[in-house]
Each structure stands twice: as structure tokens, then as C-alpha cells.
Amino acid sequence: MRMVIGVDWSDEAFAAVQQALFLYRPTEVTVVHGIEMGIFEYPTITHIAGLQGYEEFRRAVTAAGAQLLDRTAATVSIPSASVKRINEIGNPAQMILQAAHTAKADLIVVGARGRSRVAEAVLGSVSHRVLMHSPCTTLIARREARPIQRVLVAVEGKEDADRIVGWLHDHPFMNPVELCILSVVVPLGVAEPYMLAGLEPWSEVARTYAEDLVKRVAASFSAPAYKVRTCVATGQAAATVAAQAEGMDLIVVSTQGRHGLDRFLMGSVSHSIVHRVSGPVLIVH
Numbered sequence: 001m002r003m004v005i006g007v008d009w010s011d012e013a014f015a016a017v018q019q020a021l022f023l024y025r026p027t028e029v030t031v032v033h034g035i036e037m038g039i040f041e042y043p044t045i046t047h048i049a050g051l052q053g054y055e056e057f058r059r060a061v062t063a064a065g066a067q068l069l070d071r072t073a074a075t076v077s078i079p080s081a082s083v084k085r086i087n088e089i090g091n092p093a094q095m096i097l098q099a100a101h102t103a104k105a106d107l108i109v110v111g112a113r114g115r116s117r118v119a120e121a122v123l124g125s126v127s128h129r130v131l132m133h134s135p136c137t138t139l140i141a142r143r144e145a146r147p148i149q150r151v152l153v154a155v156e157g158k159e160d161a162d163r164i165v166g167w168l169h170d171h172p173f174m175n176p177v178e179l180c181i182l183s184v185v186v187p188l189g190v191a192e193p194y195m196l197a198g199l200e201p202w203s204e205v206a207r208t209y210a211e212d213l214v215k216r217v218a219a220s221f222s223a224p225a226y227k228v229r230t231c232v233a234t235g236q237a238a239a240t241v242a243a244q245a246e247g248m249d250l251i252v253v254s255t256q257g258r259h260g261l262d263r264f265l266m267g268s269v270s271h272s273i274v275h276r277v278s279g280p281v282l283i284v285h
Contacts, residue, residue: 001107002103002104003107004099004109005031005032005072006032006096006110007072010111016140017072022146026078030100033087034091034095069085093133096126107137108136108139110139112274113125131270137284138282138285140281148175149178151249151250152250152251152252153168153253154183154241155182155217156183156269160284161216161254165217168221169220172225173225179226179229180229184241217230239276241269241277242277251282253273
């Protein structure tokens with residue numbers, strides 16, 4: 001597995017590295033540290049402004065970044081894995097995405113600090129930007145990495161279910177896990193109570209489809225690597241997945257193939273789930 005890991009000095013970043021290693025043993029790792037300096041990234045501006053000590057400051061933050069990458073590389077010290085370091089002045093999210101493109105990465109790993117979705121949109125967030133534009137599967141982790149024993153796999157339709165099944169077959173977890181395959185039936189909102197009777201056949205069809213879907217996905221996984229059960233719930237998608245995620249060690253969802261601004265404007269269940277749960281989320285591309 002080719003893995004790109006974005007790191008800084010936060011606890012969440014270190015947890016993300018550890019969480020990734022609980023899941024997989026990579027063969028190639030690119031560790032990326034982007035040093036955000038705003039307008040002071042450009043020496044011409046600092047020269048015009050006459051800022052003293054700028055070069056010393058730039059060298060100091062670059063040296064600190066090198067120490068961070070040394071620490072991370074030591075954590076990822078696996079005999080069969082090669083480790084590349086990227087430590088540069090620039091936008092961290094753009095650097096992570098570029099590194100993933102260059103390395104033809106299978107997985108991007110970043111930590112999330114729990115900022116609200118509105119705050120992310122206004123202030124920006126590395127995990128937010130990476131998730132919006134990632135060319136591959138992404139692991140979003142928070143504090144306190146944990147061994148993975150119980151995994152919630154949320155599927156909506158055949159397309160994203162096939163995407164998730166394909167990923168898990170191509171990139172199996174290191175250790176056997178218990179899988180709960182979940183599909184959420186979202187009720188149709190109606191303005192008038194008398195319309196509910198007409199929706200009953202639709203609800204039955206939707207539930208039957210969901211039950212068939214989770215059974216079909218469950219049949220794709222065999223023992224001893226997986227112990228599988230299924231669940232069909234009714235409610236709003238992200239909130240219901242978050243509720244079902246209680247007690248789980250990992251949530252696996254799909255992006256539904258959207259990218260960038262389209263993913264943000266049209267709404268993303270996977271993005272909403274990331275904000276609602278406290279554990280790590282694997283978003284399959």
C-alpha cells in the first residue's frame with residue numbers, strides 16, 4: 001500500500017499516524033509537513049517590508065519540521081516500507097494532495113481537530129480540504145488511536161457498496177475484525193399527514209432494497225478474516241450512522257464519487273459523519 005500522511009505537531013496528527021498503522025502495513029510512505037507562513041512565504045514581500053530576522057525564523061521552522069518528520073519516520077519504521085519526507089513552505093493541504101498524486105497513493109491519512117463544518121468552511125482546515133479534493137481513499141483520525149476490532153460499514157446503494165467491498169478486498173485489515181453492514185432508509189418528508197398512507201408501499205420497497213443490499217455486501221466477506229452482521233435503520237443518514245457508530249472502532253463510508261465544490265455544495269453524508277463521530281473514519285474513494 002502506498003500511503004501519504006500529513007503531519008504537524010498536533011496530538012491529532014500523531015494519533016492519525018498510529019491509527020493508520022493499526023489498520024495497515026504500508027510498503028511506501030510519504031510523510032508531508034507543510035509550513036504555512038501566509039504572505040511571508042514570499043521572500044520578496046519580506047524584503048520590501050524590511051522584516052528583520054525573517055531568514056532565521058524560516059530556517060528555524062524548517063528545522064523544526066525536519067525534526068517532526070524524523071519523529072514520524074521513526075514511528076513508521078517498518079523494514080519492508082520505504083519512507084519519503086516532504087518538508088516545505090506552503091499550503092499543507094495542497095502539498096498533501098500533490099504528494100498523493102505524485103506517489104499514486106492508495107491512502108491519505110490526516111488528523112482532524114474537531115472544528116465545526118461552518119468554521120471549516122470559513123477558516124479552512126487541512127482535513128476538510130483534503131477530504132473535498134482527495135484523489136484516493138482517506139483516513140480521518142482524531143485523538144487516541146485505537147486497535148480496530150469492530151467496524152461499521154455504512155452503504156447507501158450498489159455503487160458505493162461495490163466501491164467499499166472492492167477497497168476492503170484489495171486492502172484487507174491487518175487483523176480479523178467484526179463488521180456491521182448498515183444501510184439507512186431515509187423517510188420522505190411530507191407536508192400533509194394524509195399523504196403518509198400513499199408512501200407506505202415506497203417505504204416497504206426501500207426497506208426491502210436496503211435489506212437485500214446489506215445481505216449482499218455481507219456475503220462478500222468470509223471468515224476467518226471477518227465476522228459479519230447486518231443492520232437496517234430508519235432516519236436521517238448521517239445522524240443515524242453516527243448513532244450506530246457508538247462502540248465502534250472505525251466507520252467506513254464512501255464519497256459517492258463527488259469531488260471538490262460539487263461535493264461541498266450538494267452535501268456529503270461522509271463529510272457530515274466525520275463531524276458527528278469521535279472515532280476514525282475511512283472514506284473510500
